[in-house]
Amino acid sequence: MKPSIRIAAATAVLLAAGCHRGPQTATMAQVPSNEASKTMAKQDQSFLLEEQAWREQRRERLLKPDGWTSLIGLHWIDQGPHFVGSAGDNGIRLSMGPEHFGMIDLRKDGSVHFVPGKDAALTLDAQPLKGAAMLRTDADPNGPNVIGFDDGKGEATVIQRGDRYGLRVKHADAPTRLQFAGLEYWPADAAWRIAGKFVPHPEGTTIQVANIIGGLDDAKNPGAVEFERDGKTYRIEAIDEGEGELFLVFADRTNGHGSYGAGRFLYTPMPDAQGRVTVDFNQSYNPPCAFTSFATCPLPPAQNRLDLAITAGEKAYAGNHGS
Secondary structure: OOHHHHHHHHHHHHHHHHHOOOOOOOOHHHHHHHHHHHHHHHHHHHHHHHHHHHHHHHHHHHOOOOOHHHEEEEEEOOOEEEEEEOOOOOOEEOOOOOOOOEEEEEOOOOOEEEEEOOOOOOEEOOEEOOOOEEEOEOOOOOOOOOEEEOOOOEEEEEEEEOOEEEEEEEEOOOHHHHOOOOOOEOOOOHHHEEEEEEEEOOOOOEEEEEEOOOOEEEEEOOEEEEEEEOOEEEEEEEEEOOOOEEEEEEEOOOEOOOEOOOOEEEEEEOOOOOOEEEEEHHHOEOOHHHOOOOOOOEOOOHHHEOOOOOOOOEOOOOOOOOO
């Protein structure tokens, strides 16, 4: 049964429970019990609807024309000039787009320059691109420049991973997007929405995080989230990406046995003044690498490999991963 059908069925049951009325001859002693049942039914219904709304938003983000399922290439750039395009005579061959996209030049100082192809109709940050331009990478505080092509369906940006530079290419007509196989979840379970405790680290603490392309990055590590399950305490080191949430990259015993083998992601709100934080494992989800081979996902640090089967959230993706 698909997740949406499971959610709808569960919601219908809860609605029925919330609308049930006992006999008109009920005693006063029964009234509090009935009211409590109705309150619990409303809370359960609200939980299921909230989880379903999150799942729908998750799917929409993945399937945006420039979402993770639209990736069609990641091309690492060596120093020097390289012709780019879909024609066979290019040093960097695109799977879709203009035959002669242009020339990209990575210089010794780390700057990246681009000259558009003579007949390529390109844009730079949504404005017509007519001549040479120096490109920002995704390491720039202002984000990368976006080269648009195919009437806005395609886009190319330069990413930086350590001392490596790559041309990341997306297209709205990517097979991984058009042939998206859907998402599967464990049934939403309020028992996996857990009240946790934030344990802060000294200011400036970082954690080394490996990525799927073999690199290592130092990430801001403001503290750890601790939670209990079945009487045992678990701990996940948190990452602060500067967006007002805690980012958890974790592994558990379902990896490769129902969930994606390389771990999952989860965002939680920042802790309150008392250090309380809610960890909703129903909203744990697959990294982009589960859907495409052209992403550079972080991997769970050793500290975040849990001896626990988290049977909640997104399951492994069974569709096309690209190549």
